[in-house]
Amino acid sequence: MVDSNKRVFWHFTFKDILTILCSAAIPIALAIYTAIGSQQQKQEAEKTRQFDLEQAEKLRQQTLYDEFLNNILKLDNYGHLKERKKPWAFANAYYRAADRQWDTIRKADVLKFLKEKQLIGRNNCTNGCKTTNLDDIIRLNELNFDNVRLASQTGVLNKLDLQCISFDQISMSNGEFSFVNLNGALFEGASFNDVNLSRADFGNSNLTGAHFSNSDLSGAKITKDQINQASFDNVIMPNGEKSEITSSTATKKPITQTTTIIKTKMPTTTPSSSTSSLSTSSSTEETSWTATSIGQ
Incomplete structure (x- = not known):
């Protein structure tokens, strides 16, 4: 019977081969285990770092939000939000400084707060906002509202009240204005790209020069x-159909100009000189007036 320990492969016994394999496998296994453990530690450390960064950012955002509310409260207590303080420079300075740092969630929350406290959209909209005697204390013109979500929490039951707010020349991309009451709001020169505006109510809103592209207006009022005030490019219209490229430039009636020539003859008398003989000469002077009437 042949002893397995005496089997020879290239002058190595089977026992020698096992010894060599074990000697090489153990360090390799340890190296693999160490590498896997190190990679897992790095992943855990990265997750912890990301979590800490997110918590720090949330804390910073909340701090910015709280500081803004405190500043507005102080301005109100000191009377800086009264009508006689127009144009409310301090309030707008605080708002714009914070707006540049807020995330989209805080931007939406602040807009709701400003509306509730009548710092924007101050007109009495029960009559359709036809009287615009009260300017917004906080001005939103030319601000960026990309990725901001403004929608009613109850849908059609109670639309989010954003009536009479001035959104002149704002820019919104990949945002939302759905189930929102925008009655009497101003959107002159505003730009909407890839925005959900479904079920929004634009009653009495001014859309002069506004541009809508790749947006959803299905069910909007x-x-x-x-529609003639604004321009639309690849937009789902309220009736569910997609718009072609339309321009806000309205067709103007040609201006006709009528010119009337009125001629009259007036006698003129040349006065006589004291040093010369009296002589009277009569001449006829022709005078013309041009009356222009412009009809539209």
Whole structure:
């Protein structure tokens, strides 16, 4: 019977081969285990770092939000939000400084707060916002509202009240204005790209020069006059159909000009000189007036 320990492979016994393999495998296994453990530690450390960064950012955002509310409260206590303090420079300075740092969630929350406290959209909208005697204390013109979500929490039951707010020349991309009451709001020169505006109510809103592209207006309340005020590019219209490229430039009536020439003859008398003989000469002077009437 042949002893297995005496089997020879290239002058190595089977026992020698096992010894060599074990000697090489153990360090390799330890190296693999160490590498896997190190990689897992790095992943855990990265997750912890990301979590800490997120918590720090949330804390910073909340601090910015709280500081803004405190500053507005102080301005109100000191009377800086009264009508006689127009144009409310301190309030707008605080708002714009914070707006540049807020995330989209805080931007949406602050807009709701400003509306509730009548710092924006101050007109009495029960009559359709036809009287615009009260300017917004906080001005939103030319601000960026990309990725901001403004929608009613109850849908059609109670639309989010953003009536009479001035959104002149704002820019919104990949945002939302769904189930929102925008009655009497101003959107002159505003730009909307890839925005969900479904079920929004644009009653009495001014859309002069506004541009909508790649957006959803399905179910929105908007009049033909308002549609003529704005331009639409690849937009789902309130009736569910996609718009072609339309321009806000309205067709103007040609201006006709009528010119009337009125001619009259007036006698003039040349006065006589004291040193010369009296002589009277009569001449006829022709005078013309041009009356121009412009009809539209």
